[in-house]
Amino acid sequence: MTDDAKILHDLFDAALRAALPDGKFDGRLPPQPKGRTIVLGAGKASARMAAAFEDAWVKAGGTCEGLVVTRYGHAVSTRSIEIVEAAHPVPDEAGLNAARRILALAKEAGPHDLIICLISGGASALLSLPAEGITLEDKQALNRALLKSGAPIGEMNLVRKALSAIKGGRLAEAAYPAQIVTYLISDVPGDDPGSIGSGPTIPERVDPDVVEAILGKYGIDVPAHVMQAVRANAVEPTGAGGVVHMLATPKMALDAAAARAREAGLIPLILGDAIEGEAREVGRVMAGIARSVRLHGEPVGVPCVLLSGGETTVTLRGSGRGGRNAEFLLSLALALRGEARLSAIACDTDGIDGSEDNAGAWFDQTLFADARGRGVNLASHLAGNDAYSAFAQLDRLVITGPTLTNVNDFRAILIR
Numbered sequence: 301m302t303d304d305a306k307i308l309h310d311l312f313d314a315a316l317r318a319a320l321p322d323g324k325f326d327g328r329l330p331p332q333p334k335g336r337t338i339v340l341g342a343g344k345a346s347a348r349m350a351a352a353f354e355d356a357w358v359k360a361g362g363t364c365e366g367l368v369v370t371r372y373g374h375a376v377s378t379r380s381i382e383i384v385e386a387a388h389p390v391p392d393e394a395g396l397n398a399a400r401r402i403l404a405l406a407k408e409a410g411p412h413d414l415i416i417c418l419i420s421g422g423a424s425a426l427l428s429l430p431a432e433g434i435t436l437e438d439k440q441a442l443n444r445a446l447l448k449s450g451a452p453i454g455e456m457n458l459v460r461k462a463l464s465a466i467k468g469g470r471l472a473e474a475a476y477p478a479q480i481v482t483y484l485i486s487d488v489p490g491d492d493p494g495s496i497g498s499g500p501t502i503p504e505r506v507d508p509d510v511v512e513a514i515l516g517k518y519g520i521d522v523p524a525h526v527m528q529a530v531r532a533n534a535v536e537p538t539g540a541g542g543v544v545h546m547l548a549t550p551k552m553a554l555d556a557a558a559a560r561a562r563e564a565g566l567i568p569l570i571l572g573d574a575i576e577g578e579a580r581e582v583g584r585v586m587a588g589i590a591r592s593v594r595l596h597g598e599p600v601g602v603p604c605v606l607l608s609g610g611e612t613t614v615t616l617r618g619s620g621r622g623g624r625n626a627e628f629l630l631s632l633a634l635a636l637r638g639e640a641r642l643s644a645i646a647c648d649t650d651g652i653d654g655s656e657d658n659a660g661a662w663f664d665q666t667l668f669a670d671a672r673g674r675g676v677n678l679a680s681h682l683a684g685n686d687a688y689s690a691f692a693q694l695d696r697l698v699i700t701g702p703t704l705t706n707v708n709d710f711r712a713i714l715i716r
Contacts (some may be wrong), residue, residue, distance in 0.1 A: 318556030325356035341367030341418030391428035399429035409478035420495020421487025421706035422498025433529030450615035469503030480542030489574030550609035575610035583631025623654025
């Protein structure tokens with residue numbers, strides 16, 4: 301690994317540390333209630349959030365109970381909050397059962413009880429409780445279709461809310477009139493609380509006509525009974541959503557990486573924390589910016605690092621392996637055509653890029669020589685949505701395992 305590659309990995313590590321919930325509850329705890337403190341939550345970071353909340357709450361003299369559902373392999377030890385695991389990104393029976401239990405706990409809460417809701421990215425799939433008239437199989441099929449469609453996360457979450465008996469503020473409705481405090485780790489562009497995990501405690505009415513238009517735009521056919529259930533599920537929220545705290549966001553992670561870049565003698569430029577679009581197209585755009593830096597010193601001089609976050613999408617054209625970050629990175633590399641003194645990393649901060657075992661990948665100026673030496677056709681791999689295999693053959697995958705947080709994509713382009 302070159303020195304520049306090590307710097308890129310250090311930037312990613314700095315971003316991950318900034319996105320963890322540890323220590324972030326200090327100064328944000330509500331007063332102790334007269335009744336029970338019930339902790340409910342879902343998401344890839346929710347177990348780590350539950351452990352961090354417990355530490356802060358017990359230190360403040362409180363006791364708590366509750367249930368949190370996280371992705372398989374993402375559980376951590378807790379004192380009194382039960383952690384269960386379920387499937388992501390396609391819901392399974394374990395997530396369905398956990399969602400039923402969480403909704404039941406919310407309904408049991410009385411006016412003197414405190415509901416603590418811990419939500420992070422992944423909650424939409426993990427907290428899966430279909431609305432009346434919709435089966436788990438219906439939701440699974442629609443989730444698969446959405447994931448393959450290239451639809452941005454905001455549109456996917458609108459559809460998910462419309463299908464749900466617990467999202468879109470319905471968990472808050474069930475808990476009313478108990479006090480609710482929600483803590484979020486954002487994985488969505490713009491950090492809209494109602495979009496993070498499809499907003500279980502954020503009251504919102506989803507227009508069925510908008511849902512139908514989204515499905516039509518991506519050519520997704522659904523059975524008639526599903527749309528009938530969506531229309532019947534469009535109720536006006538009446539309960540209060542309570543207090544909301546944002547524990548970690550993509551911008552916080554990018555700011556931490558920028559601080560680490562300055563320590564390494566680089567000029568950081570954050571291009572945005574909410575960048576969306578087709579991964580390979582975003583890669584080509586970023587290549588154009590990087591080339592402008594090299595040729596003209598604009599929009600920043602060298603040595604520098606271009607930082608960005610958000611969530612790109614991939615429209616499947618081939619049958620290869622690889623997530624959106626690896627696809628972005630391979631597109632970027634091909635657009636730069638092996639220009640010297642340029643290196644880059646792109647990773648999902650949850651540690652899983654798509655459905656593989658890697659967080660993402662990296663490259664430096666030796667990429668093309670290595671590819672030629674090993675007979676790896678980079679353009680062919682990109683055409684087949686097979687960036688994972690390309691970077692695996694070239695020993696350039698980033699493998700972290702579950703990071704227990706999730707503030708979406710992290711991208712850094714280092715230019716000397």
